Amino acid sequence: MNRDSFVRAIPSVDKLLSAAAPAIGRYGRDLVADEMRVLLDETRAGAHLALFSDDGFEQSRFYALLETRLHALCAPSQRCVLNLTGTVLHTNLGRAILPSVAAQAMTTAMTSATNLEYELERGGRGERDRHVEGWLTRLTGAEAATVVNNNAAAVLIALSTLAARREVIVSRGELVEIGGAFRIPDIMARAGCRLVEVGTTNRTHLGDYADAIGARTAALMKVHTSNYAIQGFTATVAEEKLAQLAHERALPFIVDLGSGMLVDLERWGLPHEPTARETLAHGADLVTFSGDKLLGGPQAGLIVGNRALITRINRNPLKRALRMDKLRLAALEAVLKLYADPDRLRQSLPTLRWLTRPRDEIARVANEVLPALSAAVAGRAQVEAIDCRSQIGSGSLPVDLLPSIGVALRPMASSRRSGRLPERWAVAFRRLPVPVIGRIQDGMLVFDLRMLDDARKLTEQLPLLELPADGANPRQVASESIAS
């Protein structure tokens, strides 16, 4: 057939729709009609040649293709994945995984009316933050606390409240960028304050801050250098000294802790990460930190500190725009309650369980994974267990890596083409029903097993793995030519 007779052979949308009852039953008439029009437009433009046989337009093939499209369209966009990257708090993979008590609290809050902003005794309007404020003050020793959408919002509203149209002094060594979208200088500008940079990239002294204080100064600020470390000839000013200087000049001292923590991680043999309590004890007037980093809770921005300052923040009209919803408040309350019993935190909080997972337990998972993985990639890749290092992620402790065990896939022999194989294998693992995400390292595809709690989540999927080999893979070439 030539092109024109192809096009003439295509039935009308109405005719195709009248025989599409099964699809309409599953997806609804509007979606089916829309997707049909898109498919037919593509076909008229020369795509989908496989829809035609010598007898003309094959309706059964058309409905099969339509079903595939609609199924993909309606599948959940946000899906479960296996995070075997070795980064426990992976921002692109959703950061902290909530404990089940928090998930239950969220379910309750989302399927029922709640006393979110309602005083049950009095029968009148209440404050939504009161569900978590008591826990936050108890756990940090702060006078008062408030919560907003995330830590970026916490910094924004704190600066906007305390320092609009005035100056905030920050060390040049602390002008951080977190993942591109959050930069301290940009947030300052949006909060309406003027950033006054002091010191140099590697060294800032107390005198630098003192010299910069003037009539327009509104606050001194310290920012945790979350995702980088400056090493060598360096100097920073201790929080106690900065707090003392700020208070001598009747200024507030703000600390953005970034990840922040409520208990000392050294208790579990992990590297020290500053806690909100110790930062307040050093004299900070306001401390901001994230809910879904080391804290292991939902996305949230926590602000703790001086009662008068927290009250001013709560009166800022931005608070309404940045407030937390009832679901995350319920989850945060449940997670904070777990911190009341730090002895059991390792069992109750997934983030901490993974960060402190014993090496021999990870080794056990590796032993379970190895035979199935070797069988699945036999003849295509060499598989071995390797020592590797996990990261906490989300800007915590960038230089401290946690010893872990991974499985590594390595090309059988090095050739000119084999260098790109690990990337292509990574694609194949991401196409599994529960996509498996690893990392490329030293010419290998590595799956860090720290966060794999059950080896079967990986091994049971392996029969579906379609691993491309070095050189042309006949099956791959065939399926590519059909798709195009």
Ligand SMILES: *Cc1c(COP(=O)(O)O)cnc(C)c1O
């Ligand atoms: C992560 C981080 C932020 C942003 O926190 P979000 O909760 O992601 O909004 C701000 N400041 C520092 C220092 C951080 O590490």
